Amino acid sequence: MSRHTVEVSEKQSPMERIAAFIVDKRKAFYLLYIGAAIFCVFSSGWVAVNDDLTSYLSDTTETRQGLTVMEAEFVTFGTSRIMVDNISYRQAESLAEQIEMMEGVKSVEFNGSRDHYTNGSALFSITYDGTATDPVSLEGLDGVKALLDGYDVYITGDTGDSASESLNAEMQVVMVIAVVIILVVLLFTSHTYMEIPVLLMTFGMAALMNKGTNFIFGEISFVSNSVAVVLQLALAIDYAIILCHRYTEERERLEAREAVVAALYLDGGVEVAASFVERTLIPKMSLSLAREPENPKSALQEKLQEGGITPTYKLVETQGPPHDRTFVAQVYAGDKGLARGVGRTKKEAESQAAKTTLARLSEFFGIGLSDEQQAEKAAEKAARAEEKAAKVAARAAEKAARAEERARKKSERDAAKRK
Numbered sequence: 001m002s003r004h005t006v007e008v009s010e011k012q013s014p015m016e017r018i019a020a021f022i023v024d025k026r027k028a029f030y031l032l033y034i035g036a037a038i039f040c041v042f043s044s045g046w047v048a049v050n051d052d053l054t055s056y057l058s059d060t061t062e063t064r065q066g067l068t069v070m071e072a073e074f075v076t077f078g079t080s081r082i083m084v085d086n087i088s089y090r091q092a093e094s095l096a097e098q099i100e101m102m103e104g105v106k107s108v109e110f111n112g113s114r115d116h117y118t119n120g121s122a123l124f125s126i127t128y129d130g131t132a133t134d135p136v137s138l139e140g141l142d143g144v145k146a147l148l149d150g151y152d153v154y155i156t157g158d159t160g161d162s163a164s165e166s167l168n169a170e171m172q173v174v175m176v177i178a179v180v181i182i183l184v185v186l187l188f189t190s191h192t193y194m195e196i197p198v199l200l201m202t203f204g205m206a207a208l209m210n211k212g213t214n215f216i217f218g219e220i221s222f223v224s225n226s227v228a229v230v231l232q233l234a235l236a237i238d239y240a241i242i243l244c245h246r247y248t249e250e251r252e253r254l255e256a257r258e259a260v261v262a263a264l265y266l267d268g269g270v271e272v273a274a275s276f277v278e279r280t281l282i283p284k285m286s287l288s289l290a291r292e293p294e295n296p297k298s299a300l301q302e303k304l305q306e307g308g309i310t311p312t313y314k315l316v317e318t319q320g321p322p323h324d325r326t327f328v329a330q331v332y333a334g335d336k337g338l339a340r341g342v343g344r345t346k347k348e349a350e351s352q353a354a355k356t357t358l359a360r361l362s363e364f365f366g367i368g369l370s371d372e373q374q375a376e377k378a379a380e381k382a383a384r385a386e387e388k389a390a391k392v393a394a395r396a397a398e399k400a401a402r403a404e405e406r407a408r409k410k411s412e413r414d415a416a417k418r419k
Contacts (some may be wrong), residue, residue: 019264023257037205040212047211048219056221077106078128078137078159082144085121085152092122098147104129104140132158171226178230182237189241191248199240206236296354300331303358309333311357313350316340329353 022029050056057064070076084095089112096110109125110116116123126144128137141160145153182203186196210232214220243263250259297311304311317328329349330340339360341352 015264016261019261022264023260033205036212037208040209043213043215044208044211046215047217047225049222049225050219051222053221053223076131078130078132078134078141078157080126080128080141080144080155080157080159082124082126082148083121083154084124084148085154087120087122087151089117089122092117092124095122095148096124099124099126099144102140102143102147104136104143126157128159132160168222168226171230174230175233178233191245195244199237199244202240203233203236206232296351296358300354300358304333311338311354313353315346315349331357 054064054067057067059065084092087095092110096108099105100108106127106129109127110122116125126140128134128140130136137159141155145155182200183196186199190196190199207229210228211225214224214228246263247259250262254262297313301311312332313329314332315327316330319326319328326342326344327346327349328340328342329346329352331338331350331353339353339356341349341354341356343349343352
């Protein structure tokens, strides 16, 4: 390894080193990824799904204690409410009698009131011989369904009505809608059509690994089982699209490897971006940054592009009446806002924003200052730190004095009581 390579490696941030390691060892990561995917195909079947949300209640809660007493002292029979449309009242009466005679059915409530029959629709309130989850109740419901096969029927109730099944069915509809929307968005936003199948595979693998890694917990609730996949899909879409577009931007000026590394670590957060600016941009800035530029926008663009950053400007606010407008513009480096400027025209506002950014960079990094100025600035900083330390010490001494005074008074009161 050359001395230059060692120096470059030492200057890299931890995130950049990780990104470079992932890119350089990508074949190993491919194998790990494929192995994890195969494992998750099987491990997703090892996860137990808990349909009873009340089981997550602590034994000390009043709700859990009340449910325990109720389950021990009372039997809650399973019930169903079944509505049958487009039948006559005589047909409804006949069905009620047949249902009540079926095995597993305890009783059927049906009469001629408007609550049970109106406009050709009959409502049967059925109570079963067992609880909602008892096999005898489920068999009774199956028998009722078989009897009503061919009728226009709607069934609701606690028997045979699993909340997890309902939620899963609804989430499947949500997933289908989401996939359609994602496809449409990708068709309009992707740079090439090959991005679409790659991104779709990424989303699918993220969802699979989410479900497969749940085996670590052993058991999860039906809510997590249904909703977590959609949340994982949203996260995967967000990061994958941002990463893909970042790579496309970086590829315009870098080789493929460097573009991938840059895309990985530049999307790593504010600290990483700050480290990148400090490491690559600041050393390349000359003393001319500290001088008043004739064209601030050109000067800022020249300096930022040395580090691979192109500034952009956005109009963020317009003030005043139409005949006397004042414009406020902000300069951005990527999606990071740097500074704002105000002017009577958009061009003047953008120029002021660029000038303010140059001034802040110069002040923050000490660019353009002589040795004496830098020493003076360091002395001022040290004086401020010393002043702050003195204030902290004074507050501590004052606090100690108050504590000593309180102790003395307490001692005097105790002595007076003993006399």
